[in-house]
Amino acid sequence: MTVTELTESTCDVLIIGAGPAGLMLATWMARCGINARIIDKRSTKIFCGQADGLQIRSLEIFDSFGFADRAVKEANHLLEFCMWNPGSDGVIRRSDRIPDVMVGLSRFTEIVLHQGRIERFFLDHIKKHSNDSIRVERGVIPETLSFNEEILDDHSQDSYPISVKLRYLTEEEATPAQSKGSATRDGLFRSNLAEDDTDELIRKSKEKDGTSELVRAKYDVGCDGAHSWTRKQLGFQLEGEPTDFIWGVLADIIPITDFPDIRMRTAVHSASSGSLMVIPRESKLVRLYIQLIEVKPDASGRADRSKITPEVIIKAAQKIIAPYSLTYEYCDWWTAYQIGQRVGTNFDYRSRVFLAGDAVHTHSPKAGQGMNVSMQDAYNLGWKLGLVAKGIAKPDILKTYQSERRRIAQDLIDFDHKFSRLFSGRPAKDILDETGVSMSEFKEAFVKGNLFATGLSVDYGASMLVAKDGDAADQGDGTKVSTTNPTKVVCRQDLATNIRLGMRFPSFKVLNHADARPWHFQTKLKSDGRFRLIVFAGNVLSPVQKSRLDGFCKFLDSSSFIRPHLHKHIAILTLHSSKRMETELQRDFPEVLHPFDAHTGWDYDSVFVDDESYHEGHGEAYKGYGVDKETGCVVITRPDQYVGFIGSLDEDGRAGVEEYFKGVFV
DSSP states (O other): OOOOTTEEEEEEEEEEOOSHHHHHHHHHHHHHTOOEEEEESSSSSOSSOOOOEEOHHHHHHHHHHTOHHHHHHHSEEOOEEEEEEEOTTSOEEEEEEEESSOTTSOSOOOEEOOHHHHHHHHHHHHHHHTTTOOOEEESEEEEEEEEOGGGTTOOSTTOOOEEEEEEEOOHHHHSOOOOTTOSSEEOGGGSTTSOOOHHHHHHHHHHTTOOEEEEEEEEEEEOOOTTOHHHHHHTOOEEEEEEEEEEEEEEEEEEEEOOTTTTSEEEEEOSSSOEEEEEEOSTTOEEEEEEOTTOOOOTTSSOOGGGOOHHHHHHHHHHHHTTSOEEEEEEEEEEEEEEEEEEESOSEETTTEEEOGGGTEEOOSTTSOHHHHHHHHHHHHHHHHHHHHTTSBOGGGGGHHHHHHHHHHHHHHHHHHHHHHHHHSOBOSSTTOTTSBOHHHHHHHHHHHHHHHHTTTOOOOSSSSSOOSSOHHHHTTSOOOOOSOOSOOOOOGGGBTTSOTTSBOOOOEEEETTTOOEEEGGGGSOSSSOEEEEEEEEOTTSHHHHHHHHHHHHHHHHOTTTGGGBTTTEEEEEEEOSOGGGOOHHHHSOGGGSOEETTTEEOOSSEEEOOEETTTEEOOHHHHHTBOTTTOEEEEEOTTSBEEEEEOSSHHHHHHHHHHHHTTBO
């Protein structure tokens, strides 16, 4: 793009930073049809691997966009976690093997894949759904951020209260500096051991009279990392504490070793040389996280980067893994970092500027949370911004972003604080060694933290988007989430005991009623910006239940508030419990559940049955969901698959559905 001096432009959403969080947000913008731009100060999409672990919830999200299969096919799958600890003689031995994730949580397990490939999946999806109108603009850096205070609270379609001056860098300026004296690429420029170079880049560009542009935007999202320029402009802080633990990363090597668990996710605690973690990657690659006990922070509290080299890191690894040998001929890149846990004081400024990912939470990478939680921040925010920017949803829903995601970040920091200290601590010699780390405690922490690490324990508090009882501030991060809808929505958690309000909609196998094909029901909750109204129709062959279902469907057709949103902003899915062979789609299910289109005919992909598959058995979905097979219920999921409402199919439930949507839509 050619930019002249002081060119001005407008966009709905400006995204600063094109890492996984920024690309997740841009993906929502593409799916929602938003006029968005995404910029990044670096000249290339990724210099080296960085994050690589994809947890279960992230894969479910990828599947909702339609590209999980690409990741699953290319990735290495982690199925077992091995623990190695020193015996009484100080020699390391395998002490335990456990499943990498708890069995039965999801149709996915944890995988690892080069971050560059993950970003490619996003970029391809963005290109497809934006008709190539949203592209990552590289070598572009923000210089100033200002607001028009008079219209900052005006969320109308022609309000652009944010002004960001962008500066365009040369290829040389946009290329990160590499450490001297090493033939292997390093990722230190992204590490928390590195100083932020944003101000220096702006200064150099000004000296060369570089080109600039003024962008006026409705919303701005900083996905610009731990050194976040956006956060600094807002005056927000990261609160927390650093530690003295310094870790090196060799990523990714082809190891030459006799260590037997080099192809397993493995934690090794040595008697006195520190700890390491083995992450086996695709294509015979292995990533090693290695504690550098001989590297200490200086008086400023930060380690001297010049003392950390690949040679220093591999020597530390060799000491930890002894008596086994470990060398390598190939190393893709390396880096180092200092463990610290910090969380942002604020995640948004007046529902106009938002922060996501490392910009608002930093922690150690060994639990595989950084990229995953960052993407899930953006997954939570993206659809909300999309619907508000298009004038479909009330701006109030934007307040739920901080309430929901800052609470998750706080939980993450608490988890990482304990896990990283157990990992970095010296193993206890015996039960009387109070200063050492108990290996049984380490295992217990890993097992207990396993569900949190998968991303499946996320539980959002009460708001206009989650019709829970209780105080929103207490259930969130303390943020007051107000609503313009004065009517309290009455929910019935007892009608679906295993579909938890505020949590992601779980998945069980069901059959398409029209063609008997088995599906995981969650796969039908696509990330297309629509809410799902899931009708558990129960036993439709019962006259009483059929009358109840007909009444609910008549309500949907007659509601002056809901009807305009049906199918466009609210998609309906139906799951009944009658025998498939005894029921008929046209006869037993009202048209609103499988609407007719003059060009495409009847909708055959919206009615499902909890019945036995010819080839895959019975999914027992009603039992799994905790729903009564006779009377059923109705469930509303948000565009991000989280459960917002549960009610009956009778009059109270109908009223609850309408009031819920009145709290969301304009």
